[in-house]
Amino acid sequence: MNADCLFCKIVAGEIRTEMVAESDTAVAFRDINPKAPVHVLVVPRSHHADVSALAGADPQALADVIGLADQVASDLADGQYRLICNVGPKAGQTIFHAHAHVLAGTQLSGF
Structure with a gap:
């Protein structure tokens, strides 16, 4: 846990x-600034700066994040989803705790 991390505080309740x-x-949990009808963040309970750090430290935890993302998309949408992991500020990461964005619930346009 990182005492200054927003996602660590969410995980801790x-x-x-x-x-x-x-x-x-x-x-x-639901993103506070959704970009799709279903926009959920999936975060590991353990603190790692980004998904690359998580993959290096605990590959099983990364697999669990992806598995939970798939469950969320199945539960809240039709099981079709986009999974986005931003790594670093140039990629759009603003919270430096590993996380994945699950976007679903509509036809998503390409990049």
Whole structure:
């Protein structure tokens, strides 16, 4: 845990949010600035700066994040989804705790 990390505070229950799913190693909650009808963040319970750091430190936890993302898309949408992981500020990462964005619930346009 990182005392200054927003997502660590959410995982610890210090900040309330709309949780949609959880596992032993990850939690999923709605994004406060959604870009699609279903926009959920899936974060590991353990603190790692980004998904690359998570993959290096705990590949099983990364697999669990992806598995929970798939469960969320199946539960909240039709199982079709876009999974986005931003790594670094130039890629758009603003919270430096590994996380994946699940976008679903509509026809998503290309990049």
